[in-house]
Amino acid sequence: MNKKLNTPAEAIQDLQNFGEYGGVNPSISDSSTFTYLEGNTMEDVFEGEREGCYLYSRHTNPSTSYLSEAISRMEYMNGAILSASGMAAITSCILQICNSGDEIISSRTIYGGTYAFMKNFLPRFNIKTSFVDTTKIDEIEKLISKKTKVIYCETMSNPLLEISDIPKISKIAKKYNIKLIVDNTFTPLILTPSRMGADIVIHSLTKFINGASDTVGGVICSDEEFIRSLIDVNSGSAMLLGPVMDAMRASSILKNIKTLHIRIKQHSENAIFLAKKFKKDGLKVIYPGLEDHPQHNLMKKIYNNEFGYGGMLVIDTKTKEKANILMEEMQNKNIGYLAVSLGFYKTLFSAPGLSTSSEIPEEDRVKMGLSDGLVRISIGLDNNIERTYKLMKDCMKKVNLL
Numbered sequence: 016m017n018k019k020l021n022t023p024a025e026a027i028q029d030l031q032n033f034g035e036y037g038g039v040n041p042s043i044s045d046s047s048t049f050t051y052l053e054g055n056t057m058e059d060v061f062e063g064e065r066e067g068c069y070l071y072s073r074h075t076n077p078s079t080s081y082l083s084e085a086i087s088r089m090e091y092m093n094g095a096i097l098s099a100s101g102m103a104a105i106t107s108c109i110l111q112i113c114n115s116g117d118e119i120i121s122s123r124t125i126y127g128g129t130y131a132f133m134k135n136f137l138p139r140f141n142i143k144t145s146f147v148d149t150t151k152i153d154e155i156e157k158l159i160s161k162k163t164k165v166i167y168c169e170t171m172s173n174p175l176l177e178i179s180d181i182p183k184i185s186k187i188a189k190k191y192n193i194k195l196i197v198d199n200t201f202t203p204l205i206l207t208p209s210r211m212g213a214d215i216v217i218h219s220l221t222k223f224i225n226g227a228s229d230t231v232g233g234v235i236c237s238d239e240e241f242i243r244s245l246i247d248v249n250s251g252s253a254m255l256l257g258p259v260m261d262a263m264r265a266s267s268i269l270k271n272i273k274t275l276h277i278r279i280k281q282h283s284e285n286a287i288f289l290a291k292k293f294k295k296d297g298l299k300v301i302y303p304g305l306e307d308h309p310q311h312n313l314m315k316k317i318y319n320n321e322f323g324y325g326g327m328l329v330i331d332t333k334t335k336e337k338a339n340i341l342m343e344e345m346q347n348k349n350i351g352y353l354a355v356s357l358g359f360y361k362t363l364f365s366a367p368g369l370s371t372s373s374e375i376p377e378e379d380r381v382k383m384g385l386s387d388g389l390v391r392i393s394i395g396l397d398n399n400i401e402r403t404y405k406l407m408k409d410c411m412k413k414v415n416l417l
């Protein structure tokens with residue numbers, strides 16, 4: 016792979032893929048299985064002795080390979096494998112690494128589905144997870160034992176937008192020879208975890224990378240050896256659990272990732288504009304681009320600054336009732352949609368305490384400052400953000416926040 020790449024956006028831009036008849040987009044390989052001229056060749060492929068041949072689309076497919084190559088280049092990693100959803104990427108990755116008796120140390124502020132998987136599902140396989148505040152590095156090291164196989168965190172946590180100190184966490188992971196898995200869903204292009212020492216980088220493609228809210232999808236990026244192990248016909252979790260992405264979907268996401276750099280810049284520009292305005296208006300705003308954000312300086316140190324601080328913004332309305340009225344009002348004013356998920360071209364908002372993080376028990380939510388009044392907003396690609404600000408301000412006034 017060409018390693019002389021300057022920025023993650025250029026890594027994607029420099030891909031040159033011709034379609035079968037010289038098309039400017041690669042042809043879609045609409046096949047579940049592939050023919051062989053000789054029986055011997057097929058045997059070699061099955062035994063993993065021959066690379067670059069397609070066999071069966073649960074293993075790999077040319078269309079999924081184009082997209083996984085684009086993402087592995089963006090993440091400066093040597094390999095990637097796609098999956099049917101972000102959760103499929105997370106679960107197959109963990110199940111590939113952990114055996115019965117192993118342990119995971121995870122950030123306590125992670126995506127609700129990931130939290131539920133670790134807390135409720137993995138104990139069935141005798142895999143135990145300790146949840147910690149990964150912004151406190153010492154706490155991680157204290158929990159490490161011989162059984163620890165994985166340290167898990169998100170670049171920007173959901174929904175509190177805390178930034179993980181990946182360079183420091185990776186130092187600990189390397190010291191004890193533990194794999195560091197980082198979920199980079201909130202910050203594609205903005206953060207490059209592999210350059211800070213992450214061993215595995217995961218995305219839910221459902222969000223910013225696809226950006227059209229028309230599908231779910233996921234990816235695992237790592238070194239070639241780990242990716243090969245995931246699709247090993249005898250022991251790979253991705254191969255045996257079978258959460259593959261379809262070729263048609265992979266080709267549609269590939270077209271969308273080509274505009275990711277422009278979208279991320281616009282999401283970030285719009286989000287910081289609103290964050291500054293609402294802060295000045297006296298609202299409680301969480302945004303990593305604001306100086307009062309606890310990891311603002313860390314983010315400034317580690318981000319690829321041309322892409323800004325991301326498109327996610329949180330406003331604390333204090334109560335569940337106010338959160339609900341505000342969201343209904345914003346939807347009525349056509350500012351965006353009251354819907355979970357993020358990274359869409361139109362603004363999306365939800366109250367994470369009541370929806371995406373509801374898997375986290377109330378007691379734990381209180382501990383982490385996850386109030387029921389939080390409204391998480393994924394800022395859209397609005398052309399005139401000043402106009403949006405005025406409309407949003409009217410909604411805030413209606414619920415007496417301003």
Ligand SMILES: *Cc1c(COP(=O)(O)O)cnc(C)c1O
Pocket residue numbers: 100101102103126128129169173198200201219220221222231232233
């Ligand atoms: C949405 C999300 C996931 C899960 O992805 P799906 O595509 O919905 O399965 C995982 N991690 C984060 C941070 C997410 O936002």
